[in-house]
Amino acid sequence: MKKLSILLLSVLSFSFNAKAEKIKLIIDAAHGGKDAGAKAANGETESQLCLAFAEALQEHAAKNNIEVVMVRTADEYVSLEQRNTYKPEPGVKSYFVSFHMNSENTHSARGAQIIYYSKSPQAGASRRVAEKLVNGFNMINDIGTTLSDKGSALVIKNSEIPAVIIEPGYISNEQDLRKLKDKGIQQEVAMLVVKAVTE
Ligand SMILES: [Zn+2]
Numbered sequence: 001m002k003k004l005s006i007l008l009l010s011v012l013s014f015s016f017n018a019k020a021e022k023i024k025l026i027i028d029a030a031h032g033g034k035d036a037g038a039k040a041a042n043g044e045t046e047s048q049l050c051l052a053f054a055e056a057l058q059e060h061a062a063k064n065n066i067e068v069v070m071v072r073t074a075d076e077y078v079s080l081e082q083r084n085t086y087k088p089e090p091g092v093k094s095y096f097v098s099f100h101m102n103s104e105n106t107h108s109a110r111g112a113q114i115i116y117y118s119k120s121p122q123a124g125a126s127r128r129v130a131e132k133l134v135n136g137f138n139m140i141n142d143i144g145t146t147l148s149d150k151g152s153a154l155v156i157k158n159s160e161i162p163a164v165i166i167e168p169g170y171i172s173n174e175q176d177l178r179k180l181k182d183k184g185i186q187q188e189v190a191m192l193v194v195k196a197v198t199e
Helices: 002-020 046-063 123-140 174-180 183-198
Strands: 022-029 067-070 092-099 112-115 145-148 163-167
Touching: 022 046, 022 183, 046 067, 046 092, 046 183, 092 183, 112 123, 123 145, 123 163, 123 183
Parallel strands: 022 067, 022 092, 092 163, 112 145
Antiparallel strands: 112 163
């Protein structure tokens, strides 16, 4: 009898946890349509790469029972105002994750950058996710990952749910670009994000 009640208790607490831990990811592939974003020397666009990372994350998140909302699923234009209008829902842990590719003129800068906004309504939770991402990136990336709390971009600035921008590398750097186009790297980044929002 005692065994049964322990079993029952663990079943109950498991289902309670499963319910409490419902996770939802809003995945934003930045740019798109008339806004191609930054361009690589070979003509590759930031908007294409953002979508590739977003799709890899969509696939991996779905496999881990995470509900996914894609801001865009094709090469289409979505205004900044329309991208993040998400409200917290009771019993759901929601996160807004936006993919951008970094770019600069000297073509020498490399590495990933994780950005959140220290004055956003969800700054604390955003920072926790951002720090987990930095640690994760540091494990797959030998050139260093930087953390910025000054993300004043509209999509994360006023976000009512925890929000981060992930710049997995520089589209302006040849070596980074090769990595950014690598499906294996896109999947590794997807795994990092899923880990960061589920642990
Ligand atoms: Zn961008």
